Amino acid sequence: MKVVNANEKVSIKLRINGKDYEDVVEPRKLLVHALRDLGFTGVHVGCDSSNCGACTVIMNGKSVKSCTLLAVEANGADILTIEGLEKDGKLHPIQEGFWEKHGLQCGYCTPGMIMEAYFLLKENPHPTEEEIREGISGNLCRCTGYQNIVEAIKYASEKMNSKTD
Amino acid sequence: MYIGKPVKRIEDLNLIRGRGQYVDDIVLPNMKYVAFVRSERPHALVKVRSDVPFYGGEVINPGLDFPIVSKETTYVGQPLGAVVGRDQYEVHDMLEEVEVEYQDLPYEVDPRKAMKDEVKVYSKLDTNVGLRKEFVAGDPEKALKESPVVIEGELRNQRMIATPMETRGIVAWFDGRRVNVWSSTQSAHFLRRNLTSFLKTDVHAVQPDVGGAFGSKIITHPEEYAVSFLSLKLGIPLKWVPTRTEEMMSSGHGRDKSLSYKVGTTRDGVITALVGTVIGNLGAPYQDAYDDESGNVLSTSRMILGPYNIRNARVEALGVYTNLVPTTSYRGAGRPEGTFFIESIMNELSLELGIDQLEIRKRNVVKSTPYQNAFGITYDSGDYTEILRKSEPYYEDFKRRAIEEGLCVGLGMYVEITGFGPWETARVYVKSDGKVVVISGAGPHGQGDGTAFAQIAADVLELPIEEVEVQWGDTAIIEDGIGTWGSRTVTVGGSAVMQASQMLKDKLKQAGSKVLNVDVEEVEYEGGKVKDRGSGKALDFREVVSGAYKLGIPLDVTAVYPVTRPTSPYGIHMALVSLDRETGTAKVRDYLAIDDVGNVINPMLAEGQIHGGVLQGISQALYEGVVLEEGRVVNLNVVDYLIPTAVESPRMKWEHFTFGVSSHPTGSKGIGEAGAVVATPVIMNAVSQCLGRQVKEMPWRPA
Ligand code: FES
Numbered sequence: 130m131k132v133v134n135a136n137e138k139v140s141i142k143l144r145i146n147g148k149d150y151e152d153v154v155e156p157r158k159l160l161v162h163a164l165r166d167l168g169f170t171g172v173h174v175g176c177d178s179s180n181c182g183a184c185t186v187i188m189n190g191k192s193v194k195s196c197t198l199l200a201v202e203a204n205g206a207d208i209l210t211i212e213g214l215e216k217d218g219k220l221h222p223i224q225e226g227f228w229e230k231h232g233l234q235c236g237y238c239t240p241g242m243i244m245e246a247y248f249l250l251k252e253n254p255h256p257t258e259e260e261i262r263e264g265i266s267g268n269l270c271r272c273t274g275y276q277n278i279v280e281a282i283k284y285a286s287e288k289m290n291s292k293t294d
Numbered sequence: 295m296y297i298g299k300p301v302k303r304i305e306d307l308n309l310i311r312g313r314g315q316y317v318d319d320i321v322l323p324n325m326k327y328v329a330f331v332r333s334e335r336p337h338a339l340v341k342v343r344s345d346v347p348f349y350g351g352e353v354i355n356p357g358l359d360f361p362i363v364s365k366e367t368t369y370v371g372q373p374l375g376a377v378v379g380r381d382q383y384e385v386h387d388m389l390e391e392v393e394v395e396y397q398d399l400p401y402e403v404d405p406r407k408a409m410k411d412e413v414k415v416y417s418k419l420d421t422n423v424g425l426r427k428e429f430v431a432g433d434p435e436k437a438l439k440e441s442p443v444v445i446e447g448e449l450r451n452q453r454m455i456a457t458p459m460e461t462r463g464i465v466a467w468f469d470g471r472r473v474n475v476w477s478s479t480q481s482a483h484f485l486r487r488n489l490t491s492f493l494k495t496d497v498h499a500v501q502p503d504v505g506g507a508f509g510s511k512i513i514t515h516p517e518e519y520a521v522s523f524l525s526l527k528l529g530i531p532l533k534w535v536p537t538r539t540e541e542m543m544s545s546g547h548g549r550d551k552s553l554s555y556k557v558g559t560t561r562d563g564v565i566t567a568l569v570g571t572v573i574g575n576l577g578a579p580y581q582d583a584y585d586d587e588s589g590n591v592l593s594t595s596r597m598i599l600g601p602y603n604i605r606n607a608r609v610e611a612l613g614v615y616t617n618l619v620p621t622t623s624y625r626g627a628g629r630p631e632g633t634f635f636i637e638s639i640m641n642e643l644s645l646e647l648g649i650d651q652l653e654i655r656k657r658n659v660v661k662s663t664p665y666q667n668a669f670g671i672t673y674d675s676g677d678y679t680e681i682l683r684k685s686e687p688y689y690e691d692f693k694r695r696a697i698e699e700g701l702c703v704g705l706g707m708y709v710e711i712t713g714f715g716p717w718e719t720a721r722v723y724v725k726s727d728g729k730v731v732v733i734s735g736a737g738p739h740g741q742g743d744g745t746a747f748a749q750i751a752a753d754v755l756e757l758p759i760e761e762v763e764v765q766w767g768d769t770a771i772i773e774d775g776i777g778t779w780g781s782r783t784v785t786v787g788g789s790a791v792m793q794a795s796q797m798l799k800d801k802l803k804q805a806g807s808k809v810l811n812v813d814v815e816e817v818e819y820e821g822g823k824v825k826d827r828g829s830g831k832a833l834d835f836r837e838v839v840s841g842a843y844k845l846g847i848p849l850d851v852t853a854v855y856p857v858t859r860p861t862s863p864y865g866i867h868m869a870l871v872s873l874d875r876e877t878g879t880a881k882v883r884d885y886l887a888i889d890d891v892g893n894v895i896n897p898m899l900a901e902g903q904i905h906g907g908v909l910q911g912i913s914q915a916l917y918e919g920v921v922l923e924e925g926r927v928v929n930l931n932v933v934d935y936l937i938p939t940a941v942e943s944p945r946m947k948w949e950h951f952t953f954g955v956s957s958h959p960t961g962s963k964g965i966g967e968a969g970a971v972v973a974t975p976v977i978m979n980a981v982s983q984c985l986g987r988q989v990k991e992m993p994w995r996p997a
C-alpha cells in the first residue's frame with residue numbers, strides 16, 4: 130500500500146484528449162485545478178459545492194464534475210475535455226449546435242454543458258425534450274434560460290443520428 | 295443588409311472550443327495569489343492578529359473602513375484584509391493563521407427599524423437614512439379622498455444575489471510604470487477611472503472574457519481596490535478569485551425594496567390616485583455601491599407609475615443603510631421593483647373589482663406617445679393600446695387553455711427606461727490589408743453586442759461581415775468608454791459604431807478621390823468601392839486602403855456619441871402557471887413575451903436576452919431570495935440559494951412589434967433587462983389569480 134503524507138507530492142499520469150500527461154501534485158489538489166494548470170482552461174470553476182457543473186469532463190466514458198475528484202484519484206484515467214472535442218479542425222455537432230442555436234451567451238457554462246450533452250447523447254441518442262432537460266440538470270446556466278441549449282442539443286442529436294443511421 | 299437578421303455570433307467560436315480567456319485563465323510569471331479575511335459579524339470593532347503577513351485597512355486605506363476595514367466592520371463578509379501566498383491552496387491555509395477579535399456592536403438588518411436611528415449601522419453616520427426624496431404630481435390626497443374604491447397594503451421585493459456563473463476576479467501587475475489590471479468587470483474604462491483616482495497612479499485596465507455579471511460587476515469592489523494596491527506595494531503580479539460562498543456573501547446583492555401604498559380608483563378600475571413609500575435597503579455604507587443603488591431606488595419610485603396614465607401621485611423614496619452587504623444593481627436595477635409594484639396593484643384591482651386582467655390595463659394605459667409620466671420620465675415612442683390589442687388573441691388562447699387544463703394565467707405589462715448616457719465611444723480603423731477593426735468603449739460580457747456592432751459596421755461600410763473584427767474591453771485601444779449596463783450597449787454603443795463607420799466611409803471616399811486624382815464630389819462609395827462618376831473607373835476596397843496608406847491618409851476615426859435622452863421599450867408578457875392544490879408548488883407551463891424594443895438589430899440575440907431575463911424574473915417569483923438569521927445570510931451556495939436548472943425553465947415564446955423606434959441612429963431600444971423586469975409580476979399574478987388573492991411577498995412559498 131502506498132502512503133503519501135500531507136506535505137508530499139505524488140506523481141500521476143493522465144491521458145487527456147488522447148495525449149499522455151505526467152504531473153506532480155499534492156494529494157489534496159482537485160482534478161479541476163490539475164486540468165486547468167495543465168492548460169485545459171476551458172474547464173471552469175463555477176461553485177464550491179458540486180452544483181454548477183461548469184467543471185464537467187468525461188472521465189473513462191462518464192461525465193464527472195472534476196471539482197469533486199482529487200487529481201490523485203484520477204491517476205491513470207482517460208479524460209476528455211472541451212478542448213478535445215473538435216476533430217481535424219471540424220467542430221463536433223454539439224459545438225455546432227450551440228453556435229447555430231445561440232446556446233451560449235457569456236460562454237462560462239458552455240464547456241461543461243457541451244461535455245454533459247456529449248455524455249447524454251452517447252447514453253441516449255434520441256432524447257426527448259424532457260430527457261434533455263433532466264440530462265443537463267446538473268449544469269447551471271445563468272444567461273440563456275436553457276431553451277436554446279435544449280435546441281442546440283436537439284440539433285446535435287439529429288445531426289449525429291442522420292450521420293450514423 | 296445584416297441589420298435585422300439573426301446573424302450567428304462572432305463571439306462563439308472561441309467559447310465553444312474552450313478557448314475563451316476569463317480572468318482566472320490568466321497566468322503571469324511569478325504571480326502570487328490573494329485571499330481575503332472576511333468579517334463574521336454584522337457590526338463589530340475588529341482587531342486582527344496574524345502569524346503571516348497580513349494587509350488590512352490600516353495598510354490599504356489608513357483610518358478608513360472602506361474599501362477595507364481598519365477598525366469597524368459593518369457586514370458579514372466585509373473584507374478585513376488580505377494574505378498573499380503561492381496558490382489558492384496555500385492562501386486558504388494562511389487564512390487559518392489570521393485571528394480576528396470582535397467586539398460586537400448592535401446591528402440592524404431591517405430598514406424599517408434602521409430608519410428610526412436607534413441603532414447606528416456605522417458609527418460615522420449621522421443617520422441611517424442615506425437617501426430621501428419625494429416625487430409629487432397633482433393632488434393625490436384629495437383624489438384619494440374622492441375615490442370610491444381604495445386599496446392599500448405593502449409589497450415586498452426581496453433581496454436577491456446576481457450569481458453569474460463566473461465570480462468576480464482580478465489580476466493586477468505593476469510594471470514599474472503603471473498598474474495593469476485584468477478584471478471580471480462590466481467596464482474596463484469605469485474601473486480604470488476608479489482605480490486611478492484611488493491609487494494616484496496610472497492604470498491600464500483590461501476586461502477579458504467575462505462569465506456574466508447581471509449588474510454585479512459594475513461597481514469597483516473593495517477587493518479590486520485592495521489587490522491593485524497590493525500589486526503596487528509588493529511589485530509582483532497578484533491574482534484574486536473568490537470562492538462561490540465568498541462571492542455570495544459579499545457581492546451581487548440586489549433588489550430588496552418594499553412599497554406601502556394606497557391606490558384609489560373609480561368603480562371601473564381607473565386609477566385616480568397613488569400614494570406610497572418606497573424603502574430600499576442599501577446595506578452597508580460603501581460609497582461605490584451607494585452611488586449605484588441610490589439611483590436604482592429613484593428609478594423604482596419614478597417607474598411605479600408604469601405604462602399607465604396616473605396624474606395624481608406621491609411617492610416618497612427612502613434609501614436606508616443596514617448591516618448587510620452593500621446593495622448594488624441587479625438586472626433591471628430598480629425598474630423590476632417598480633414594475634412589480636404597479637403590476638401587483640393592477641392584478642389586485644382586477645381581483646378586487648372583478649375586472650379582467652387585460653381589460654383593467656386597457657382602461658388605464660397611456661393613450662399616445664411621446665408621453666411624460668407624472669414624475670417626469672418621457673416614454674418616447676410606441677403604441678401601448680395597440681400592443682394590448684395584439685396580445686388579445688394570445689391571451690384568449692391562454693385563458694381557454696387555463697380552463698381546459700386547470701391552470702392560471704398571469705399578465706404583466708411594463709415600460710422601461712434604457713439607453714442611458716452620458717455618452718459612448720467607438721473607434722473604427724482599417725489595416726493596410728483592408729481588415730476593418732471596430733472597437734467599442736462599452737464592455738459586453740455575454741450579450742453578443744460584438745456581433746451586433748459587426749452587423750452595423752458591415753452595413754454602413756457595405757462590406758461582408760467577415761471583413762469586420764470587433765474588440766472591446768481594453769483601455770489602451772480606445773480613448774475612453776462608459777460600459778455595458780442599463781440595456782444601453784446596442785443602442786448607445788451601436789450608435790457610436792454607426793457614426794464612426796460613417797465617418798470612416800467619408801474618409802475612404804476622400805482617400806479614393808485622391809487616389810483617383812479627382813474631386814471628392816466626383817466620386818461615389820458603393821459596396822466598398824470608390825468610383826469616379828466621370829470616367830467610370832472604380833477602386834476596390836483594398837486599393838482604396840493601400841492607396842490611402844501610400845498617400846499618408848490615416849484611416850482611423852473615433853466617434854463619441856452623446857445621449858440626449860433615454861428611450862423606452864414596453865411590452866406585455868403572460869404565463870400559464872399550475873398550482874398544486876396540495877403542496878402549493880407553482881410551475882410555469884408556458885411563457886409568452888410580447889415586446890416593442892424599436893428596431894431589432896439581431897432578433898436571435900434579442901430573443902436570447904428575453905429567455906435569460908425571463909428565467910431570472912421567474913426565479914425571483916418562485917425560487918430565489920436570501921435567508922437571514924441573526925444578521926447573516928445563511929443560504930450561500932447554489933443549492934440553498936436556488937438557481938433554476940433546465941427542468942424549472944419553461945418553454946418561452948417571443949413576439950415583437952415595432953410601433954415605435956428610438957431617436958438614436960440605430961432606432962433600437964434596449965432589451966437586456968426587459969425579461970427580468972416583467973416576468974416576476976407575471977408569475978406572481980398568475981399565482982394570485984389561482985388563489986383569488988394578491989400574494990405580496992416573494993419568493994412564493996406555499997404557506
Ligand atoms: S465547479 Fe461547480 S460543480 Fe464543479
Ligand code: FES
Nearest residue numbers: 234238270271272
Ligand atoms: S452562457 Fe453564461 S452561464 Fe451559460
